[in-house]
Amino acid sequence: MTAVVEVAGLSKHYGGERGSRVHAVTDAGFALEENRIHGLLGRNGAGKTTLMQLLTGQEFASSGEIRVFGQNPVENAKVLDRVCFIKESQRYPDDFRVKHVLATAPRFFADWDEDFADELVERFRVPVGRRMKKLSRGQLSAVGVIVGLASRAPLTFFDEPYLGLDAVARRLFYDTLLADFAEHPRTVVLSTHLIDEVSNLLEHVLVIDEGRIIIDADADELRGSAVDVVGPRGAVEAFTSDREVLHRTGLGGLASATVAGLDEAGRTAARDAGLELAAVSLQQLVIRTTIGESVDPTKGTPE
Numbered sequence: 345m346t347a348v349v350e351v352a353g354l355s356k357h358y359g360g361e362r363g364s365r366v367h368a369v370t371d372a373g374f375a376l377e378e379n380r381i382h383g384l385l386g387r388n389g390a391g392k393t394t395l396m397q398l399l400t401g402q403e404f405a406s407s408g409e410i411r412v413f414g415q416n417p418v419e420n421a422k423v424l425d426r427v428c429f430i431k432e433s434q435r436y437p438d439d440f441r442v443k444h445v446l447a448t449a450p451r452f453f454a455d456w457d458e459d460f461a462d463e464l465v466e467r468f469r470v471p472v473g474r475r476m477k478k479l480s481r482g483q484l485s486a487v488g489v490i491v492g493l494a495s496r497a498p499l500t501f502f503d504e505p506y507l508g509l510d511a512v513a514r515r516l517f518y519d520t521l522l523a524d525f526a527e528h529p530r531t532v533v534l535s536t537h538l539i540d541e542v543s544n545l546l547e548h549v550l551v552i553d554e555g556r557i558i559i560d561a562d563a564d565e566l567r568g569s570a571v572d573v574v575g576p577r578g579a580v581e582a583f584t585s586d587r588e589v590l591h592r593t594g595l596g597g598l599a600s601a602t603v604a605g606l607d608e609a610g611r612t613a614a615r616d617a618g619l620e621l622a623a624v625s626l627q628q629l630v631i632r633t634t635i636g637e638s639v640d641p642t643k644g645t646p647e
């Protein structure tokens with residue numbers, strides 16, 4: 345495995361005075377492997393955009409090390425020529441129409457596929473002759489998605505540019521990304537709140553909460569890392585008394601506990617105790633991990 349991105353002790357704070365400082369990213373350390381689709385997940389203001397800006401050389405780190413393709417990305421054309429960063433807040437020159445965006449893209453992206461871009465324009469029904477500032481929010485998102493896909497950049501970041509898209513167009517984006525990725529593997533980072541929607545695309549997951557990376561795990565490993573144990577309150581409490589519980593809910597005499605790291609023997613013990621087991625989706629897992637206790641369920645941190 346080759347790491348395309350390597351980060352160690354990375355912090356970014358905004359503002360000068362200690363009291364008014366915003367710690368957007370704190371002591372992050374992780375690696376992103378080549379040719380995988382990574383999810384960068386986290387709540388509003390968690391630090392996702394800041395992290396991507398740091399990795400693409402658009403922000404300076406306050407401290408720490410960043411290596412992208414083995415080099416510092418800041419003002420480094422050798423690195424940035426291989427990177428595409430699609431974000432919703434992208435600005436275009438005032439007189440730019442969609443066709444101008446598509447015509448200038450090959451200058452930035454060596455692997456730009458014009459035929460693929462044209463095909464995507466049709467699929468997403470984008471009016472190529474229209475001025476960028478006259479596009480609807482969804483059409484603007486679609487242009488970002490088209491550029492991100494047709495760039496075929498070896499390292500592509502999508503910072504929630506698809507939020508303006510309707511459900512049909514989002515599905516189209518996910519399906520197109522997956523199909524194109526199979527033919528043209530590259531390293532992709534998707535930042536999103538819509539975790540269930542992208543869950544099946546993701547091979548690796550980073551969860552950031554209040555600037556700290558709290559989960560850095562293989563998506564399959566993560567999906568199997570916790571299970572909901574449901575049944576009579578007393579039985580659930582007895583079963584979970586010495587286990588790591590991420591989250592509890594209850595209604596009347598019934599209770600449910602999200603238990604981390606339950607192996608086969610543990611699952612059998614739960615069933616023998618008359619409890620039911622239910623799978624926990626990636627989205628539920630992230631929500632339960634980022635509210636209340638910040639624990640990494642794959643690492644077995646005690647509650």
Ligand SMILES: Nc1ncnc2c1ncn2[C@@H]1O[C@H](COP(=O)(O)OP(=O)(O)OP(=O)(O)O)[C@@H](O)[C@H]1O
Nearest residue numbers: 358359366368386387388389390391392393394395
């Ligand atoms: N230029 C800036 N100056 C001061 N604070 C900033 C700046 N940019 C971001 N922040 C703060 O840093 C924190 C992280 O912001 P960031 O945009 O990285 O979060 P995010 O996870 O992308 O959020 P969202 O999902 O809402 O887009 C927030 O508290 C934000 O207010």
